[in-house]
Amino acid sequence: KSVLKDAYAGKFYIGTALNESQIEGKNEKEVALVKEQFNAIVAENCMKSERIHPEENTYDFTLPDKFVAFGEQNGMQINGHTLIWHSQAPEWFFEDGDGNTVSREVLIQRMKEHIHTVVGRYKGRVKTWDVVNEAVLDNGNLRKSKFYEIIGEDYLKLAFEFAREADPEAKLYYNDYSTALPEKRKGIVRMVRKLQEQGVSIDGIGMQGHVDINTPAIEEFEKSILAFSELGVKVMITEFDMTVLPSPWEKTGAEVSAKFEYSKEMDPYKEGLPHNIVRTFDSRCAAFFKLFLKHEDKISRVTFWGVNDGNSWRNNWPVPGRTDYPLLFDRNNQPKSAIDSILAVVY
Numbered sequence: 481k482s483v484l485k486d487a488y489a490g491k492f493y494i495g496t497a498l499n500e501s502q503i504e505g506k507n508e509k510e511v512a513l514v515k516e517q518f519n520a521i522v523a524e525n526c527m528k529s530e531r532i533h534p535e536e537n538t539y540d541f542t543l544p545d546k547f548v549a550f551g552e553q554n555g556m557q558i559n560g561h562t563l564i565w566h567s568q569a570p571e572w573f574f575e576d577g578d579g580n581t582v583s584r585e586v587l588i589q590r591m592k593e594h595i596h597t598v599v600g601r602y603k604g605r606v607k608t609w610d611v612v613n614e615a616v617l618d619n620g621n622l623r624k625s626k627f628y629e630i631i632g633e634d635y636l637k638l639a640f641e642f643a644r645e646a647d648p649e650a651k652l653y654y655n656d657y658s659t660a661l662p663e664k665r666k667g668i669v670r671m672v673r674k675l676q677e678q679g680v681s682i683d684g685i686g687m688q689g690h691v692d693i694n695t696p697a698i699e700e701f702e703k704s705i706l707a708f709s710e711l712g713v714k715v716m717i718t719e720f721d722m723t724v725l726p727s728p729w730e731k732t733g734a735e736v737s738a739k740f741e742y743s744k745e746m747d748p749y750k751e752g753l754p755h756n757i758v759r760t761f762d763s764r765c766a767a768f769f770k771l772f773l774k775h776e777d778k779i780s781r782v783t784f785w786g787v788n789d790g791n792s793w794r795n796n797w798p799v800p801g802r803t804d805y806p807l808l809f810d811r812n813n814q815p816k817s818a819i820d821s822i823l824a825v826v827y
């Protein structure tokens with residue numbers, strides 16, 4: 481039987497993101513697959529601030545507690561996602577009771593309370609935290625998020641300091657997407673180096689790894705692995721998946737923020753994948769894992785963003801209702817041929 485976590489044992493953890501129904505144990509087949517194939521987990525949504533801290537002084541630990549218990553019962557490495565992210569942050573965080581923007585001091589206090597409460601609750605149990613998520617734009621500049629606008633660049637330093645206070649042993653990461661883009665790579669290196677110069681201790685950089693079958697980014701991906709590890713931090717591939725669907729932006733040149741209507745053209749593989757696409761998917765998965773293996777001394781974990789194709793956020797973004805095939809198990813939880821390609825790399 482082909483088992484991913486066994487094949488890569490001693491190299492790096494092989495992780496998966498768990499959605500709500502998997503954490504609730506509602507889908508037995510998916511849960512069985514998680515136990516069989518993976519030795520690391522991350523919560524896809526339930527630890528995001530709008531979920532775990534929906535109102536001031538109100539936390540919802542129901543799912544996060546179950547998630548952590550699941551990891552412990554199954555001897556898995558448990559990863560926390562995510563503490564400070566401009567997206568999926570509750571509105572109240574940035575407003576006072578009258579709907580006005582809060583002061584710098586209040587927002588810092590809220591960040592501190594949030595991080596101390598969440599990280600503190602799982603101290604010693606959640607081994608890594610995505611402390612800050614997606615703070616750098618594709619052009620390398622810092623995102624002008626509400627955290628940035630209200631607190632200033634210092635919010636980055638503070639977030640890591642609060643997390644370190646709350647759990648000195650946890651590994652603290654900066655996490656982002658499109659990290660293979662040259663300008664973004666430089667921006668992240670600049671930001672992390674600056675934090676290090678300020679005495680902030682940061683353990684790793686998470687490269688999300690939402691790739692697609694057509695983008696020839698492997699060489700650029702390697703440059704980022706090297707550039708990040710030269711900062712003296714570990715690299716993790718935190719959200720790997722590979723879409724096979726056409727990108728509306730490349731086709732139309734539209735802005736990334738544009739809304740697209742569902743069309744057959746954007747969903748060409750509803751009836752199943754043609755063999756040539758399967759072959760490309762398999763060989764690119766193998767190429768990425770070959771790269772990860774080459775740098776196994778720098779990489780501590782490779783996590784897939786979902787268990788099976790049906791779970792993936794890719795089916796719903798940027799247009800809801802598409803049929804994508806970005807993961808290693810199909811909609812019936814059967815292993816896809818890409819697994820053999822990934823195993824062939826290591827055996």
Ligand code: G3I
Nearest residue numbers: 500524525528561567568613657688690719785792793797
């Ligand atoms: O659970 C509710 C459901 O009750 C409700 O009826 C439905 C209607 O909108 O929404 C459901 O929640 C959705 C949730 O996914 C679960 O499916 C949210 O609207 C939707 O916004 C959410 O999307 C998640 C997205 O982050 C935003 O938080 C995706 O699942 C998740 O895969 C995605 O993950 C992100 C990482 O956190 C950061 N990096 C990029 C990655 C992909 O976007």
